[in-house]
Amino acid sequence: MTENNKVFMVEDDRNFGTVMKAYLEINKFDVTWVKDGMLAFKRFKEGNFDICILDVMLPNVDGFTIAREIKESNPDIPIIFLTAKVMKEDVLEGFSTGADDYITKPFDSEILICKLNAILNRNKRQQKEDTQSEYLIGDANFNHEFRTIHYKDQEFKLSPKEADLLLLLCQTQNKVLPRDKALKEVWGETGYFTTRSMDVYITKLRKYLRDVSGVEIVNIHGSGYQLRVD
Numbered sequence: 597m598t599e600n601n602k603v604f605m606v607e608d609d610r611n612f613g614t615v616m617k618a619y620l621e622i623n624k625f626d627v628t629w630v631k632d633g634m635l636a637f638k639r640f641k642e643g644n645f646d647i648c649i650l651d652v653m654l655p656n657v658d659g660f661t662i663a664r665e666i667k668e669s670n671p672d673i674p675i676i677f678l679t680a681k682v683m684k685e686d687v688l689e690g691f692s693t694g695a696d697d698y699i700t701k702p703f704d705s706e707i708l709i710c711k712l713n714a715i716l717n718r719n720k721r722q723q724k725e726d727t728q729s730e731y732l733i734g735d736a737n738f739n740h741e742f743r744t745i746h747y748k749d750q751e752f753k754l755s756p757k758e759a760d761l762l763l764l765l766c767q768t769q770n771k772v773l774p775r776d777k778a779l780k781e782v783w784g785e786t787g788y789f790t791t792r793s794m795d796v797y798i799t800k801l802r803k804y805l806r807d808v809s810g811v812e813i814v815n816i817h818g819s820g821y822q823l824r825v826d
Contacts, residue, residue, distance in 0.1 A: 600626045601716055604645040606636045606662060607678070608654050616649075616678075623709050633657030637665045645673065646716060652679040652686065663693040671756050674715045678703070684789075691793040694755060696784060715784050731766040734811040734825055738762060745804050752804045757782055761797050765813065765823035775820040 603625045607613040610631065617627045628643055630636045633654035640648070640662075648666060652659035663675050675695045679686075682700045690698040696715050699708065729741040736747040743759040745752040754762065760782045764773055775794070776786050783790040798813060798821060805811050810826030 600624050601646040601712075602626045602628070602644065603712075604628050604630075604640055604643065604648045606630045606633065606649070606654060606659065607651045608632065609651075619705055620709075625712070631655075633659070633662055636662045637669075640666055641669065646719075647712060648673060648675045649678050650675060652677060652681045652690070660689055660693055663690075663695060667694045667755075672719075674719060676708075676711065676715070678708070687789050688792060691789060692796070694757065698789065711784070718781075718784055731763075731769075733766065733769075733805065733823070734808045736805065736808045736811070738766060740766075747805075747808055750807075754804070758797055758800055761794070762801055765801070765821065769823050769825055772816050772822050773820045778820065 601624075603620055605613070605616065605620075605627055607616065607629065608631050613629055613631065617629050620627050628639065628645070630639050634656035636650075636654075636657065648663075650659040650662055654662075659677060659679065663677070666673060666675065671694070675693070677690045677695050677698045678701065679690075679698075680701045687698050697711055699711070729739055731738045731740070733745075736745055738745050740759055740763045743754040743756065745754065745762075761778060764778055764781060775791070779786045779790050779794060783794065802813050805813065812824050814822050814824060816822050
């Protein structure tokens, strides 16, 4: 018998939370529901979860702070924000915490279930794939499994998305990595905010590799990115 995926949900609206919990359970998810931001991280550490759904406006501790604490504890767990905060600045901050999606209320419940399943299935595929772990990028060594770049006496620790994006660039070294392919494989969807988020991650990767001779990540206008290695 297949075990249900475990959802960690933080939502202070009792009516909305009750409906959401019931709907997720009908769709074969096990839900742990926390109503107070102050209690969220403690409860998260006590359990073993597959994905998190967080509101942003919460009593005592906001959802962005909780997301950062969760990512520091478990960088690989997916996070979806489900919130009424619709300002562009809020959406960008949500993605900057490492979230996989940012959904604004009101929303289509069926689409939420589809997104949950897509993110979870992608994570499972990534865990099962037997891919090359180490790549030489000029004189630098990139280890995808440990999410590290070693260059001379420097070591850089990458976030999960940074490592996955650099892996795609290494796999297409000196070729074009299409923007949509990177967005779908790393973020699970294409769109304005995920595209902006990826641009931020590309900037971070350039910073890690800026001292490596003969290596650069270039924009290919209208297409995507290219990791050029002499």
